[in-house]
Amino acid sequence: MGGQKAEQKTPAQKAAADKTTMTGARILWECLEREGVKQVFGYPGGAILPVYDALRHSSIHHILVRHEQGATHMADGYARATGDVGVAIATSGPGATNMVTGIATAMLDSVPIVCITGQVGSKLLGSDAFQETDITGVTLPITKHNYLVTRADEIAHTVREAFYVAKSGRPGPVLIDITKDAQQSSCEFDWEAAAPKMRGYRPDLSPAKDAYDKALELIHAAKRPIILAGHGISVSGAEHEVQSFAERGSIPVAMTLLGLGHFPSTHVLNLGMMGMHGEAWVNTAIQEADLLIALGMRFDDRVTGNLKTYAPNAKKIHIDIDPSEINKNVKVDVALVGDLRKVLHELQPRMEMKDRRKWLEFVRNLKGDSAVRDIQNLPDNGHLYAAHVINDLWHETRDSETIVVTDVGQHQMWEAQYYKHDRPRSLITSGGLGTMGFALPAAIGAKVGCPASDVWVVAGDGGFQMTMAELATIVQENLKVNIAIINNGYLGMVRQWQEFFYERNYEATPLLSPDFKKLGEAYGIRSIICNKRGEVVPTIRAAREHNGPVLIDFQVEQEDTVYPMVAAGASLHEMIRRPSPIVETAGDE
Amino acid sequence: MLHTFIVYVENKPGVLSRVVSLFRRRAFNIDSLTVGRTEKPEVSRMTIVLDADQDQARRIVANVYKLVNVLLVDDVTAQPAIVRDLALIKVEATPESRSHVLELANVFRARVVDVAHDSLTIEITGTEDKIDSLLEVLRPLGLIEVVRTGQVAMRRGTKATVPVSKEKAAAVLDDENVSYSV
Numbered sequence: 001m002g003g004q005k006a007e008q009k010t011p012a013q014k015a016a017a018d019k020t021t022m023t024g025a026r027i028l029w030e031c032l033e034r035e036g037v038k039q040v041f042g043y044p045g046g047a048i049l050p051v052y053d054a055l056r057h058s059s060i061h062h063i064l065v066r067h068e069q070g071a072t073h074m075a076d077g078y079a080r081a082t083g084d085v086g087v088a089i090a091t092s093g094p095g096a097t098n099m100v101t102g103i104a105t106a107m108l109d110s111v112p113i114v115c116i117t118g119q120v121g122s123k124l125l126g127s128d129a130f131q132e133t134d135i136t137g138v139t140l141p142i143t144k145h146n147y148l149v150t151r152a153d154e155i156a157h158t159v160r161e162a163f164y165v166a167k168s169g170r171p172g173p174v175l176i177d178i179t180k181d182a183q184q185s186s187c188e189f190d191w192e193a194a195a196p197k198m199r200g201y202r203p204d205l206s207p208a209k210d211a212y213d214k215a216l217e218l219i220h221a222a223k224r225p226i227i228l229a230g231h232g233i234s235v236s237g238a239e240h241e242v243q244s245f246a247e248r249g250s251i252p253v254a255m256t257l258l259g260l261g262h263f264p265s266t267h268v269l270n271l272g273m274m275g276m277h278g279e280a281w282v283n284t285a286i287q288e289a290d291l292l293i294a295l296g297m298r299f300d301d302r303v304t305g306n307l308k309t310y311a312p313n314a315k316k317i318h319i320d321i322d323p324s325e326i327n328k329n330v331k332v333d334v335a336l337v338g339d340l341r342k343v344l345h346e347l348q349p350r351m352e353m354k355d356r357r358k359w360l361e362f363v364r365n366l367k368g369d370s371a372v373r374d375i376q377n378l379p380d381n382g383h384l385y386a387a388h389v390i391n392d393l394w395h396e397t398r399d400s401e402t403i404v405v406t407d408v409g410q411h412q413m414w415e416a417q418y419y420k421h422d423r424p425r426s427l428i429t430s431g432g433l434g435t436m437g438f439a440l441p442a443a444i445g446a447k448v449g450c451p452a453s454d455v456w457v458v459a460g461d462g463g464f465q466m467t468m469a470e471l472a473t474i475v476q477e478n479l480k481v482n483i484a485i486i487n488n489g490y491l492g493m494v495r496q497w498q499e500f501f502y503e504r505n506y507e508a509t510p511l512l513s514p515d516f517k518k519l520g521e522a523y524g525i526r527s528i529i530c531n532k533r534g535e536v537v538p539t540i541r542a543a544r545e546h547n548g549p550v551l552i553d554f555q556v557e558q559e560d561t562v563y564p565m566v567a568a569g570a571s572l573h574e575m576i577r578r579p580s581p582i583v584e585t586a587g588d589e
Numbered sequence: 590m591l592h593t594f595i596v597y598v599e600n601k602p603g604v605l606s607r608v609v610s611l612f613r614r615r616a617f618n619i620d621s622l623t624v625g626r627t628e629k630p631e632v633s634r635m636t637i638v639l640d641a642d643q644d645q646a647r648r649i650v651a652n653v654y655k656l657v658n659v660l661l662v663d664d665v666t667a668q669p670a671i672v673r674d675l676a677l678i679k680v681e682a683t684p685e686s687r688s689h690v691l692e693l694a695n696v697f698r699a700r701v702v703d704v705a706h707d708s709l710t711i712e713i714t715g716t717e718d719k720i721d722s723l724l725e726v727l728r729p730l731g732l733i734e735v736v737r738t739g740q741v742a743m744r745r746g747t748k749a750t751v752p753v754s755k756e757k758a759a760a761v762l763d764d765e766n767v768s769y770s771v
Contacts, residue, residue, distance in 0.1 A: 141614045145657045200660045324651035
């Protein structure tokens with residue numbers, strides 16, 4: 001399984017490598033090491049073979065994936081879990097195009113990854129050579145930036161630029177396409193001379209002085225303010241700043257899906273998730289607010305509902321590092337363009353302490369009968385609901401450093417509703433692109449990046465089957481990843497839309513799955529079936545205690561629905577709630 | 590309304606396609622686009638004209654700035670600026686109509702750059718309006734072929750187009766502002 005691994009280099013050895021002549025392939029590994037890369041996720045092939053051949057000189061650990069999409073999601077999961085740049089490697093042509101979904105996923109969620117692809121020799125470029133694809137052309141609109149490298153002496157500064165671009169400002173994916181002859185030919189390696197010099201790239205923005213004054217005016221005048229907390233908080237590392245900002249102003253905090261965990265859900269000012277499947281009271285509170293303070297979020301359509309009726313009485317302050325997000329969907333009154341942490345450092349000392357008890361009480365009262373409608377509190381009808389599984393998982397794992405990695409669909413929303421995240425980076429999920437198949441590979445990346453954390457995959461039976469080939473990667477790398485398949489026999493979220501909006505015409509949503517237990521066992525993974533509510537906790541405990549990966553097939557209620565729901569295009573306060581018959585059996589009304 | 594942007598970009602392969610791809614992706618329809626060299630060999634300059642309202646124009650500037658190879662964006666729509674288009678017009682010119690064509694060219698300060706047996710080729714520079722007007726009066730005489738460069742623009746006054754200060758750039762809500770890359 002691979003050649004002998006080179007030892008980590010000493011500083012003296014590193015210095016010795018400087019100004020020596022080596023191949024482009026060796027320069028690539030040398031640069032990756034110096035960028036702090038410890039692991040890469042990849043799949044070899046013809047046009048990238050020189051790079052793989054040079055791997056034996058490097059201390060970097062290569063993780064062989066089963067599909068290049070998996071490599072990109074792993075790099076993505078690694079980056080989201082650690083905050084560092086994740087690296088994926090593939091060959092030209094199909095290897096490169098298989099990365100497209102993962103790159104787009106990272107782009108929409110602003111995740112710093114660097115993808116390296118082999119390319120046919122520079123003389124063959126444009127000739128439709130074997131396994132040639134114009135991957136820089138293909139990925140142009142879904143990368144933050146990309147490069148085609150045709151000479152060995154371009155590799156060092158391209159890699160340094162790529163890492164700098166990927167992680168600075170609003171992070172994003174960067175692709176480097178390297179021709180085979182650039183990997184093979186040699187040149188002098190000079191790390192210092194390769195430092196990024198980028199005239200057209202300035203990620204260090206700061207707001208105008210008077211923008212702060214205007215923002216403070218609005219904050220001080222507000223009686224019913226709400227903070228909308230997004231992914232930008234963790235990107236900027238502003239978790240503490242947001243918390244003390246909220247506390248100083250007694251401002252309740254609503255979170256986007258990717259914002260979950262960046263403000264502790266057990267905090268008294270926490271409201272919960274907003275948007276399409278957000279809590280009803282959170283959305284109502286937003287509609288009632290007189291000031292929205294958006295922190296590192298982008299007013300996605302899943303968050304706002306109908307823009308015409310969105311927060312009609314509220315002034316809006318938008319703090320974001322990307323100026324192109326300002327006034328894109330929602331017209332705001334004050335924009336503070338800059339790094340959230342730095343902006344809050346400026347803003348907060350000038351902010352008056354406020355007591356907004358009346359408003360907080362009003363918001364609390366909005367919860368109304370929500371607890372009664374909550375499926376957790378309905379009498380046990382013998383059925384296992386996905387919400388039970390998630391709720392139990394949260395109870396069982398909340399005390400440890402747990403990272404939950406979800407796929408996309410109903411289970412993702414239930415996870416967001418029932419797993420109460422208290423720590424940043426404890427939820428990894430594909431928000432913007434909504435990529436099914438994301439969970440399993442992203443969890444591998446998270447586990448590789450945070451080996452001390454408990455990593456749980458929560459995936460539906462549909463999405464899991466999209467990338468389940470990576471089970472082999474888990475086994476080959478001997479990773480302790482726990483996998484909870486929320487198996488309801490349907491593409492549940494699509495079925496739910498068919499139920500609500502297409503007259504229950506369940507076209508193409510009933511889903512045949514393999515026997516997941518046998519499947520897991522075929523890979524040598526301990527696998528368990530769980531279909532009773534009372535068995536959930538013991539099963540989770542058994543999985544946690546087992547020394548190795550565990551797959552659990554949670555066979556849950558088939559036609560369950562995620563409530564509440566704001567239909568696409570509806571106003572945020574027009575929510576479909578869990579219907580009354582169930583509520584009546586719960587003794588409500 | 591039509592907006593005119595001056596965009597300075599690094600003179601590197603693929604940069605034009607990055608800029609054009611951005612307009613396509615964000616669903617903006619380009620009216621005209623010109624690219625050429627500048628006083629600096631490492632810098633190219635584009636003039637882009639497209640239909641957008643004020644809000645869209647602001648977002649275009651912010652989005653173009655996000656491109657790593659873009660050095661400077663200037664929306665000169667509301668600025669005192671010289672905007673010029675160049676056209677070559679091949680028009681039928683029989684012995685009877687030739688003097689009339691020459692007369693019209695003269696009125697528009699256009700130059701005759703090629704003479705053939707029964708046609709004339711006229712070169713004209715000016716605003717779009719002026720060229721449109723010349724084409725209008727030449728049309729009845731028989732247009733054979735027309736090519737136009739699209740507009741190029743430059744601010745009036747001594748100073749070159751310079752980037753606004755970074756702080757001002759980030760104040761996206763001010764009227765004459767632009768914003769910087771991320």
